Amino acid sequence: xxxxxxxxxxxxxxxxxxxxxxxxxxxxxxxxxxxxxxxxxxxxxxxxxxxxxxxxxxxxxxxxxxxxxxxxxxxxxxxxxxxxxxxxxxxxxxxxxxxxxxxxxxxxxxxxxxxxxxxxxxxxxxxxxxxxxxxxxxxxxxxxxxxxxxxxxxxxxxxxxxxxxxxxxxxxxxxxxxxxxxxxxxxxxxxxxxxxxxxxxxxxxxxxxxxxxxx
Amino acid sequence: xxxxxxxxxxxxxxxxxxxxxxxxxxxxxxxxxxxxxxxxxxxxxxxxxxxxxxxxxxxxxxxxxxxxxxxxxxxxxxxxxxxxxxxxxxxxxxxxxxxxxxxxxxxxxxxxxxxxxxxxxxxxxxxxxxxxxxxxxxxxxxxxxxxxxxxxxxxxxxxxxxxxxxxxxxxxxxxxxxxxxxxxxxxxxxxxxxxxxxxxxxxxxxxxxxxxxxx
Amino acid sequence: xxxxxxxxxxxxxxxxxxxxxxxxxxxxxxxxxxxxxxxxxxxxxxxxxxxxxxxxxxxxxxxxxxxxxxxxxxxxxxxxxxxxxxxxxxxxxxxxxxxxxxxxxxxxxxxxxxxxxxxxxxxxxxxxxxxxxxxxxxxxxxxxxxxxxxxxxxxxxxxxxxxxxxxxxxxxxxxxxxxxxxxxxxxxxxxxxxxxxxxxxxxxxxxxxxxxxxx
Amino acid sequence: xxxxxxxxxxxxxxxxxxxxxxxxxxxxxxxxxxxxxxxxxxxxxxxxxxxxxxxxxxxxxxxxxxxxxxxxxxxxxxxxxxxxxxxxxxxxxxxxxxxxxxxxxxxxxxxxxxxxxxxxxxxxxxxxxxxxxxxxxxxxxxxxxxxxxxxxxxxxxxxxxxxxxxxxxxxxxxxxxxxxxxxxxxxxxxxxxxxxxxxxxxxxxxxxxxxxxxx
Numbered sequence: 001x002x003x004x005x006x007x008x009x010x011x012x013x014x015x016x017x018x019x020x021x022x023x024x025x026x027x028x029x030x031x032x033x034x035x036x037x038x039x040x041x042x043x044x045x046x047x048x049x050x051x052x053x054x055x056x057x058x059x060x061x062x063x064x065x066x067x068x069x070x071x072x073x074x075x076x077x078x079x080x081x082x083x084x085x086x087x088x089x090x091x092x093x094x095x096x097x098x099x100x101x102x103x104x105x106x107x108x109x110x111x112x113x114x115x116x117x118x119x120x121x122x123x124x125x126x127x128x129x130x131x132x133x134x135x136x137x138x139x140x141x142x143x144x145x146x147x148x149x150x151x152x153x154x155x156x157x158x159x160x161x162x163x164x165x166x167x168x169x170x171x172x173x174x175x176x177x178x179x180x181x182x183x184x185x186x187x188x189x190x191x192x193x194x195x196x197x198x199x200x201x202x203x204x205x206x207x208x209x210x211x212x213x214x215x
Numbered sequence: 216x217x218x219x220x221x222x223x224x225x226x227x228x229x230x231x232x233x234x235x236x237x238x239x240x241x242x243x244x245x246x247x248x249x250x251x252x253x254x255x256x257x258x259x260x261x262x263x264x265x266x267x268x269x270x271x272x273x274x275x276x277x278x279x280x281x282x283x284x285x286x287x288x289x290x291x292x293x294x295x296x297x298x299x300x301x302x303x304x305x306x307x308x309x310x311x312x313x314x315x316x317x318x319x320x321x322x323x324x325x326x327x328x329x330x331x332x333x334x335x336x337x338x339x340x341x342x343x344x345x346x347x348x349x350x351x352x353x354x355x356x357x358x359x360x361x362x363x364x365x366x367x368x369x370x371x372x373x374x375x376x377x378x379x380x381x382x383x384x385x386x387x388x389x390x391x392x393x394x395x396x397x398x399x400x401x402x403x404x405x406x407x408x409x410x411x412x413x414x415x416x417x418x419x420x421x422x423x424x425x426x427x428x429x430x
Numbered sequence: 431x432x433x434x435x436x437x438x439x440x441x442x443x444x445x446x447x448x449x450x451x452x453x454x455x456x457x458x459x460x461x462x463x464x465x466x467x468x469x470x471x472x473x474x475x476x477x478x479x480x481x482x483x484x485x486x487x488x489x490x491x492x493x494x495x496x497x498x499x500x501x502x503x504x505x506x507x508x509x510x511x512x513x514x515x516x517x518x519x520x521x522x523x524x525x526x527x528x529x530x531x532x533x534x535x536x537x538x539x540x541x542x543x544x545x546x547x548x549x550x551x552x553x554x555x556x557x558x559x560x561x562x563x564x565x566x567x568x569x570x571x572x573x574x575x576x577x578x579x580x581x582x583x584x585x586x587x588x589x590x591x592x593x594x595x596x597x598x599x600x601x602x603x604x605x606x607x608x609x610x611x612x613x614x615x616x617x618x619x620x621x622x623x624x625x626x627x628x629x630x631x632x633x634x635x636x637x638x639x640x641x642x643x644x645x
Numbered sequence: 646x647x648x649x650x651x652x653x654x655x656x657x658x659x660x661x662x663x664x665x666x667x668x669x670x671x672x673x674x675x676x677x678x679x680x681x682x683x684x685x686x687x688x689x690x691x692x693x694x695x696x697x698x699x700x701x702x703x704x705x706x707x708x709x710x711x712x713x714x715x716x717x718x719x720x721x722x723x724x725x726x727x728x729x730x731x732x733x734x735x736x737x738x739x740x741x742x743x744x745x746x747x748x749x750x751x752x753x754x755x756x757x758x759x760x761x762x763x764x765x766x767x768x769x770x771x772x773x774x775x776x777x778x779x780x781x782x783x784x785x786x787x788x789x790x791x792x793x794x795x796x797x798x799x800x801x802x803x804x805x806x807x808x809x810x811x812x813x814x815x816x817x818x819x820x821x822x823x824x825x826x827x828x829x830x831x832x833x834x835x836x837x838x839x840x841x842x843x844x845x846x847x848x849x850x851x852x853x854x855x856x857x858x859x860x
Contacts (some may be wrong), residue, residue, distance in 0.1 A: 030678025037322045053340050069814045075315040082238045097850050101718040103426025125698050165721045205312050248460025252537045268555050290530040297453045420527050463675025467752045483770050505745040512668045636740050
């Protein structure tokens, strides 16, 4: 597992000591996979709805919507994370810690998701829930971006050609504009903001090539 | 991890940029493993049944049945998924996104499972639960099939001989007939439909060779 | 991941088609790891015990005991499972399905564990819970044994010397005697049986060499 | 997966039989990843707080704090664990069992975390919760240290230079002093102790080189 990552044999500064990226990927994959899968646990069974089951199931639409939006968002974060580690030649000790910070926010997503699902139908409460939700997603995206910026500055990224790296970086920027706009929109129209978060996640996952051609 | 997957070094269209299939497999394995293991969390403890514990445990038979059927179904989906990625020479960016759509439905299965376990004893409600359950299983199977079709069309599959690929494709077709029939059956006899879903999952997991000889 | 497992290139019977053992190991590790980690979710918080918190925490001793016994048992099963796949030269399609049956029982263990933790203090109910618990552990151990027997018969095991294979097989036999005895003991003294299950799990995990020297 | 770990082919003592470290790493990564991710399940939704949602969310600060402290602590344990297995040339059967003991305590952390989150606001109860919490973290750290000590004594660690090994060992010692101090502090000021545990986790994760320069 990840044995060929370690290349340098000369004595180096401990802070830049290379780290096998294999376990970092395995652990990160685990956290992403669990965070994305336990989202379903937040969908509660329609309780006490013996005779109008179909209606009770339909009334839970905010839970299904929240599930789809959070699944897409964590999925898009995982895609960005795997693109980053694919480009890594090696990890260093700072990268490993930074990565834990990213995972701390990703693993937190199920909580604002459940909050949103609970409050989406009452507009006044939905505004609060949608704001907290949007800030969490923005924080996750921002940390992924900073992780990538760190990797570039610390020379952890291999020579894949300047253009591709530029594309990857450009990818991150419009997402912030999107999240910030939707957080503001959510203060007035929380439901629209939730659809916006879904839209951002889907656009972020569009194959990079197709997205670029659109410009 | 999956380093030998990337073969082409010439400049290629970004939409077909090869992707390491190692992390895709690790992440997918994680989601399948978690979805299949948290099924047990849906089996609630027999509550308030102090003096007739044995009877209360036995009365929960729909939970055990739903556990076995969903475990077998997710197991069969995982087998199909691992056969697909075994045949992949490489993944591309579209395949990665499509794969996330498959996982979105697989990770959702615990919810209709819990719904089914809750409602299986009352025939009227069981019909609704069995229909939702069957549609979820059908959607998962359909998406796995489309994932495989995409892999074939995008030339992601290595040269394993035409006959074997034909077999794999043929494998998918009868399962749709089975699921559609059982969804219709479940509108009248939900319990029969659940047994049918178990039967389909077991047949789908029969070693391909044996299944073929039976024809 | 596990690319070197596939050796034969000649046309072979589909039922014996070799399967990459990498994903089988990754998926199994996932299920074992999740089943062993969600055991902690069964330990409920001492509720409504505002002023006598320390006593309420101590009163939950059956939960802690059940956690330790089930953790040790699933741990011992995982050790046996990893010894088996370590000896595999390749997997075949039957092995993959059989392995899913083993995981179905392993992933079920958290339910009888929670049942046992709930009922261990009332002797009458504890007998029922301990019997169900013991039967589940016996079933898991039996299936692991049959998985190993199948691997031997289907020639999936590499040439590691007859003596070592004999030792591995001998390992499985006394555990059945132990489980059967404890299931009978548990009909009268459920608490003794639970300690017995812990003892069996610990003995099964003793390094094989030490165990053998004891004879 | 981890095939090159097994080097010796001569007959050896069964207790020192080398073990593939690949599955040990995969299984451990799984348990760490799940334990760290299910921490979020302990954060309950603010119930019955229809009109004062924002306040109810803010009132749950002990849950968020407990989440961050436990996430950091398990993260630091995972970093230490991955440094240990990175240095391993091979594992032996004793190491595998010892590792399970480490995981037993790591997987238990979500329970004292939930307990702490529940009781942190009432000072009398918080003292009890903080003590149990601190003892669990100390036990986990102690076991990781003993795991490393065993690996060194059993010659499982490759020749990475004496100085680096010395650093790693030195790393473990001050953490005990920290945990013991905080357990004592927590008997009087539980909130201070919890901040102390966060501080220890963050310091333990500081890149080793930076930490060393500080001395």
